[in-house]
Amino acid sequence: MANFGYSLTKSSRIDLNNRNIEKWNRLVELEPDVLKCMACGSCTASCTAGKFTKTSLRSAILYLQNGQEKEALEYIQSCLLCGKCFMVCPRAINTRHLLLSISKIYSNR
Amino acid sequence: MNNNVIIIGGGPCGLEASAQLHQMGYNVILVEREPQLGGHLAKWDRLFPEGIKAKEVLDQLIANINGVKYFLNTEVKSINQLDKEYNVILSNGITILATAVLMASGFDLFPAEKKEEYGYGIYDKVITNADLENYFNTGKDRRITAAPKRIGFVHCVGSRDEKAGNRYCSKVCCATAVKQACEAKEAFPDAEVFCFYMDLRMFGRGYEDLYLRAQKEYGVRFIRGRVSEVAEDINSQLIVKAEDTLSGKPIKVTLDLLVLMAGMTNCQAGVKVANMLSLKKDDDGFFTCKDSILHLQQSDKKGIFYAGACTGPKTLPDTLHEARAAAIAIHNYFKERK
Numbered sequence: 310m311a312n313f314g315y316s317l318t319k320s321s322r323i324d325l326n327n328r329n330i331e332k333w334n335r336l337v338e339l340e341p342d343v344l345k346c347m348a349c350g351s352c353t354a355s356c357t358a359g360k361f362t363k364t365s366l367r368s369a370i371l372y373l374q375n376g377q378e379k380e381a382l383e384y385i386q387s388c389l390l391c392g393k394c395f396m397v398c399p400r401a402i403n404t405r406h407l408l409l410s411i412s413k414i415y416s417n418r
Numbered sequence: 419m420n421n422n423v424i425i426i427g428g429g430p431c432g433l434e435a436s437a438q439l440h441q442m443g444y445n446v447i448l449v450e451r452e453p454q455l456g457g458h459l460a461k462w463d464r465l466f467p468e469g470i471k472a473k474e475v476l477d478q479l480i481a482n483i484n485g486v487k488y489f490l491n492t493e494v495k496s497i498n499q500l501d502k503e504y505n506v507i508l509s510n511g512i513t514i515l516a517t518a519v520l521m522a523s524g525f526d527l528f529p530a531e532k533k534e535e536y537g538y539g540i541y542d543k544v545i546t547n548a549d550l551e552n553y554f555n556t557g558k559d560r561r562i563t564a565a566p567k568r569i570g571f572v573h574c575v576g577s578r579d580e581k582a583g584n585r586y587c588s589k590v591c592c593a594t595a596v597k598q599a600c601e602a603k604e605a606f607p608d609a610e611v612f613c614f615y616m617d618l619r620m621f622g623r624g625y626e627d628l629y630l631r632a633q634k635e636y637g638v639r640f641i642r643g644r645v646s647e648v649a650e651d652i653n654s655q656l657i658v659k660a661e662d663t664l665s666g667k668p669i670k671v672t673l674d675l676l677v678l679m680a681g682m683t684n685c686q687a688g689v690k691v692a693n694m695l696s697l698k699k700d701d702d703g704f705f706t707c708k709d710s711i712l713h714l715q716q717s718d719k720k721g722i723f724y725a726g727a728c729t730g731p732k733t734l735p736d737t738l739h740e741a742r743a744a745a746i747a748i749h750n751y752f753k754e755r756k
Contacts, residue, residue, distance in 0.1 A: 323662055323669040345630065347640075368665070372665065
């Protein structure tokens with residue numbers, strides 16, 4: 310491509326029309342409790358790894374709902390599976406189990 | 419001193435107050451400007467949180483006023499304070515001397531077309547909460563043709579909005595939106611349903627359960643962010659823009675149906691009557707109670723009482739409580755004057 314001396318920035322807008330919800334539907338089937346998340350942030354606040362790395366289950370769920378799988382995985386890849394978030398979740402989501410299911414469905418590794 | 423009480427407004431509030439005062443032995447005259455009793459309740463399909471049929475509730479309320487005189491298609495033409503009572507002239511030519519007047523004039527729905535950026539009355543696929551209730555009730559709405567694939571609900575339309583002239587929260591729209599989102603999913607099981615909210619105010623008993631059910635059983639997606647604008651594309655689908663404030667990113671979705679949760683404003687017909695008596699209103703347009711804790715049913719004028727949504731947005735149970743409280747307040751007023 311010709312170099313015009315400038316480049317275009319990719320839009321950061323979330324487009325709900327073109328997201329692939331096939332994997333999300335599979336996740337809901339496996340982990341119906343993922344729908345119960347009300348984005349309170351308790352999991353992120355209590356996260357041991359979160360102090361040092363970008364770890365937030367709350368954000369990962371949100372990004373998956375928005376169809377941004379790559380970004381979602383960035384939010385859980387440093388998880389140590391310690392289970393502290395399971396203890397604090399007010400809606401009793403089995404966060405540890407959910408994390409493993411997300412990895413199983415979405416991860417390429 | 420006569421035994422007459424005039425009740426202005428034949429919605430659930432006026433009906434309940436009529437029934438109570440009638441039982442206490444007062445001579446109640448109920449005035450309703452529309453051709454039927456029931457107010458907004460008569461136009462609603464089901465009620466939050468459990469989804470009880472509005473008609474069942476209304477039929478019970480109407481059965482309870484058994485024996486009360488009521489006038490339909492009738493407005494208050496003039497109302498004057500005399501020495502010990504009020505002289506009320508109705509539009510049907512009847513004049514009544516009443517010792518007490520109860521304002522049960524209720525609310526008007528915020529006119530959604532005022533929020534022009536949402537396109538109500540401009541785009542065909544934008545409807546209001548009242549339109550959707552009417553659709554659920556009758557199964558008919560010319561704007562809902564094929565089963566919509568994506569449906570959106572906009573909370574706080576004309577509420578918490580200084581530019582719309584209403585800074586206050588209308589209190590009932592959150593629970594109504596979540597209820598309607600579930601019902602929409604029941605009516606159109608293949609549809610994706612989105613709720614655009616700022617805060618979810620699920621304060622009442624059973625409301626939080628309703629929210630949880632909407633998420634877990636109906637898969638309703640809640641997006642925290644106010645819809646900023648709506649546009650129509652060439653297929654008359656709606657392009658809706660908002661911010662997903664939880665991720666801090668702008669969000670866009672194309673919808674087949676958008677439901678605006680119009681809030682409550684003071685009923686203009688009620689305001690007209692109140693103005694004849696120079697009754698006070700707060701900044702929010704609703705009538706001013708004598709005080710906001712101990713004397714919610716009293717106005718600043720002797721013999722004039724308030725109940726229901728004319729003193730601010732209220733749920734149906736709240737309104738019925740106030741109707742009963744007003745009946746007691748009026749009863750005490752009669753006792754004091756004897």
